[in-house]
Amino acid sequence: MLACMSTQSTGRGEPDRTLRLLWRDRLGDPVGSRGPKQRLNVDSVVDAAIELADDEGVEALSMRRIAERLGLKTMSVYTYVPGKAELIDLMVDRVAGEQALPELEGSLRERLAQIAHLAWNEYLRHPWLLSIDTSRPPLGPNVSDRWEWSLRAIDGLGLSDLDMDQVVTLITGYVSGPARAYLDAERLHRAVAETDEQWWERNAPILEEIMDSSRYPISGRVGTAAGEEYGSASDPERSFRFGLERVIDGIEVYVRERTTPSAAS
Amino acid sequence: MLACMSTQSTGRGEPDRTLRLLWRDRLGDPVGSRGPKQRLNVDSVVDAAIELADDEGVEALSMRRIAERLGLKTMSVYTYVPGKAELIDLMVDRVAGEQALPELEGSLRERLAQIAHLAWNEYLRHPWLLSIDTSRPPLGPNVSDRWEWSLRAIDGLGLSDLDMDQVVTLITGYVSGPARAYLDAERLHRAVAETDEQWWERNAPILEEIMDSSRYPISGRVGTAAGEEYGSASDPERSFRFGLERVIDGIEVYVRERTTPSAAS
DNA sequence: TACATTCTCCGTATGGTGTACGGTTAACGC
DNA sequence: GCGTTAACCGTACACCATACGGAGAATGTA
Known part of the structure; x- marks a missing residue:
């Protein structure tokens, strides 16, 4: 069944994977170092997605196009990110960190x-x-x-x-x-x-x-x-x-x- | 070519069909009474779309589902409306007219x-x-x-x-x-x-x-x-x-x- | 009345989408 | 060296908007 998920809750298996991903810098990835290493990392995926959206607009933002930019095939993107909704969450949080928060001063x-x-x-x-x-x-x-x-x-x-x-x-x-x-x-x-x-x-x-x-x-x-x-x-x-x-x-x-x-x- | 149109300008042939549709009450439909009559009208299409969006959310709003509600097949909807973007325009204008504009009075x-x-x-x-x-x-x-x-x-x-x-x-x-x-x-x-x-x-x-x-x-x-x-x-x-x-x-x-x-x- | 025109409805097809599933293979722990 | 694990990806499915062309109904004209 292809559920029509709106923005959240794709992390069925592990306790909320989205949160883990968002906080991946603070919490270390629980990376089981068994199989082959990932060629890329979550950040590069998020960056590619942001660049794509910046360059060609949100309507061009698709998993296929993102994969293209990364030199991956479509489904490989899913080894970095659970789905598109979660990726967008990551994009939003990422751009929220682009500008340093200045000292609060003045009136x-x-x-x-x-x-x-x-x-x-x-x-x-x-x-x-x-x-x-x-x-x-x-x-x-x-x-x-x-x-x-x-x-x-x-x-x-x-x-x-x-x-x-x-x-x-x-x-x-x-x-x-x-x-x-x-x-x-x-x-x-x-x-x-x-x-x-x-x-x-x-x-x-x-x-x-x-x-x-x-x-x-x-x-x-x-x-x-x-x-x-x-x-x-x-x-x-x-x-x-x-x-x-x-x-x-x-x-x-x-x-x-x-x-x-x-x-x- | 399937252009990826964002919200506007689908009215290629006739001078802006979207505007004509929006103002269809004021400007009469330039209905050439030649072929068979339409079983429905634009308003019923717009109403069905609004009901669908109200009931099942915007992610359920598709031309197929709208057609279903109307007892039509998908492509027939396009005889009423040039495309989905235009339909949404019509929906927005429609709900903007639901509440009567009260007399402006008071402070x-x-x-x-x-x-x-x-x-x-x-x-x-x-x-x-x-x-x-x-x-x-x-x-x-x-x-x-x-x-x-x-x-x-x-x-x-x-x-x-x-x-x-x-x-x-x-x-x-x-x-x-x-x-x-x-x-x-x-x-x-x-x-x-x-x-x-x-x-x-x-x-x-x-x-x-x-x-x-x-x-x-x-x-x-x-x-x-x-x-x-x-x-x-x-x-x-x-x-x-x-x-x-x-x-x-x-x-x-x-x-x-x-x-x-x-x-x- | 017959024919040509026109327009509705729709079957089919195309190119897009997100993503489930299963296979291949590379890398590691033992 | 072997078994386990995970990255990568080929394929497939369900769904989407919509282009195109055909069937048939309703009309205007001859």
Whole structure:
């Protein structure tokens, strides 16, 4: 039976192989040194997968293609990794460790901004992160380290444990929105050429019929502005920073409320 | 050649068939009444697909299974819809129209909360929305109506067009985070039974070795709190509301700064 | 009424996917 | 040297989206 496994729990035999793999540096591989040695190692497999996803997009990420890159045949990949879902977990944890976690210093605002910028950079480097199912992030060392580091940034402010969790989720979750926008704009820019012109030529009549400005007065106005801004190679990173300021403002308001119990709205 | 199309542009022949389909109610189908009538219609196909995704998850969503539900053979589905990517666009726009857009009234805070709650409800009803690639949302009537409605909620506040776009993106983007958390907790709850106990039994030794509280002091504390809160059937909707208040606070701060040009931090 | 046209439905086929299973062979422990 | 073990991989299976072309129904036209 070929079960349709969604993201987890492939490690049927041994107690969770995925966890063991994620923490393979800390826990040594329980390598029974009996048979022939592996030519490669888990890291090279993960690296190849990341490179492939970076180069050709997440839709090109297949076990066959990964094997190709490694000079292996498809099924050999499975001697390194239990399956594709687990491999993706490893990829996510791996890229989470690419950037060193800087010392947390400065104001709360600056520390929160550091958290956001780390995530921002990660999305720009590895756009496929936006296209994979990130429910249930893998509990690997890098993801865990970063979570701890993020929590440390807001520790000791008088927030409850649950609030702290919420705040970090909020700030990291925020980033994906503008990151998507940024990458979309970039992709658009690359794909433009004349294909774009043709697209508009074909669709202009339909769009005009549909988007009569009586139905969408504000969208029309805003869309035009956004199009000009993003289209003409402006700085979409500015948008990221804008939203970030809003989010941080909101958090600061909350922290202040908690700290100075004067006016409870 | 089987091109690997990502989400768009399948409408090769006619000027964008996807748009025509999305707006099929407004623009009448250009139905050449020559051959036999279609037994079904586009809406029933979209409905079947949504039901399937609701019932069995996004991984079960295949053209074959959809055809099955409709009493058709696989390839007949393609007479209604150009391909799977386009069908998903139609699904997204369809569920965007399920909830009537309420009158926008009350304070800015209340209006922003309305926007967020609309998205929140949608995610809870259709969890698969969190698992599909939502870069480039389809420009269908319901998505467009809702965008316009959202912009209207913050129009006339003195924000620039770009800022308005940002604010709506921010508030709707925020929701996906807690929605994911909510649905994860729910799924966990359902899958618990005794499988959970076994999972812990198997993994406890590994987890203990890894998660020694010296390395993750804060995560340990916070994780426990979150686990107790979510695990013991508390109200995760509260978390959603918490973050929402923060985001709205941040937006209010910004609006106030713009409106009363006194202290520019 | 007859014919040509057109469009639905679908059988078949192609090239992709993840991965189960079993075989071959290389490397080690005894 | 021999038995055990594990890496590598050939083959096969179930499933996927979808291109292509044929059968037959419904219509417009002659």
